[in-house]
Amino acid sequence: MSNTNGVDGSSVPNGSSETRDGSQRYLSTRGDDYDLSFEDVVLKGLASDGGLYIPEEIPSNVDWQSWKDLSFPDLALEILSLYISPSEIPRDDLKGIIDRSYSTFRAPETTPLKHLHDNLYLLELFHGPTFAFKDVALQFLGNLFEYFLVRKNAGKTGADRHHLTVVGATSGDTGSAAIYGLRGKKDVSVFILHPKGRVSPIQEAQMTTVLDDNVHNLAVTGTFDDCQDIVKALFADPDINSTHNLGAVNSINWARILAQIVYYFYSYFSLVKSANLTIGDKVRYVVPSGNFGDILAGYFAYRMGLPAEKLVIATNENDILDRFWKTGMYEKKPVRGLEAQGGLQVDGVKAHEDGVKETLSPAMDILVSSNFERLLWFLAYEFAAIAGMDDEWNKKQAGQEITAWMKQLRSNGGFGPVYQDVHTSARRDFESERVSDSQTVETIKTYFNKINYVLDPHTAVGVTASVRSMARSNVPHISLSTAHPAKFAGAVELALKDEADFSFEKNVLPPEFVGLESKEKRVTEVENSWQTVREIVKKQVEEELKA
């Protein structure tokens, strides 16, 4: 892909070309909410016009090459400083927040890079407290919330204190990572809704064995989608919003994307050193994707100068992203006509039924990818800039396009095909691969037999896509490993049960998980009703505030 950040002098627009150091502001992808501080964006989560927050400028002309020998936390400090004005968080304070966030990781390199074979490297992102990549962002977000609240509440007592009520839905991973990021934090209550009996036993235990007073697990009689609908209803409810400051921890929160930019650069430098490359050599990144948050961070890194030849999206059978890259249509269900033309036949399977398909990689089981809206904004902005008006006009155009597309998504279940230029830009920077459950299982088997390494099913989706991509490109591939295999015992056992040398206890289970399921638990069962959940939230927060 051509480099769009101006480092090599190419001319794709990037807003103004200078980073206005010290004054990063944020706007909504839908255009009506703008000129916000980082703090506002983090505490609000979702913009009031329904859009997602993005930085006004992606820092360009960044001297990223000089970061080569930095430790993970020091690198994080450099990168995050470009998006958080020192007038908002002084550099020393930011350093403290970052250092605290990554001190909880078990690996000294925080996110180590492992050579698998040939040109393929695995970026292990699961060495945080809950053994999933979401810890990288949520450890940081938890400390960030704490920092803002301590500052807001200095010298205040009782009802004057700003209290944050975090409400989130989870199919497993987000919930436990959020709980570990927020447990015991002052002035924050956290409510995590999970579908009762539908998260893996280990994930359920990870969440419900956290007994801090500010942590509340709600097991909802229903599906993950029901949980998400309840959370959405709460965020839209004037009643609870008039009395509570609701906070979001899912990947619509900009701070999560931001924290994830770091490991794209860090793994690049690790690779350069271990494989004796020259800085500037191109690399491909392959990312198991659901809500598009992880790979979007890669896009920001690329726009800042990271020498990514392509970013490769790996989806499971919930393949809305893969279909967009192939057809330019973004829709929950495909158009009949296209399917008849064979354009949407993938792996010989008609992949598109109603609703979400349950797969072996559940953290990627999504109908629509919320963060895709952020990428679309940048593509629409680039498209608007072709007309050559001023920056303000381009931003306004982009916001209008996004608003129209999202309206169609809501009312018709999809939109597109997008403008040819927009699709071309998307294909310039990204490729996509769709991986079925049976291929996921095959890959887990292959890597266990070939190199005695156990991949979790999400990582296996990425590795399968990596192998396909390696047939097209001979640059080194960094495949992101998003979870430890012990979190997804069912899929791993399914793949490896017949292998003679395999034992879950011996090959997979980390000591931290031993006995977890029999520890004391705290969880409240609730019916599938957002009003009921609202009353529980109000009551629990009231009790916490009294305590």
Ligand SMILES: *Cc1c(COP(=O)(O)O)cnc(C)c1O
């Ligand atoms: C959340 C998650 C993903 C998907 O990441 P997105 O940012 O939603 O694309 C992939 N794998 C695992 C294990 C996850 O928890």
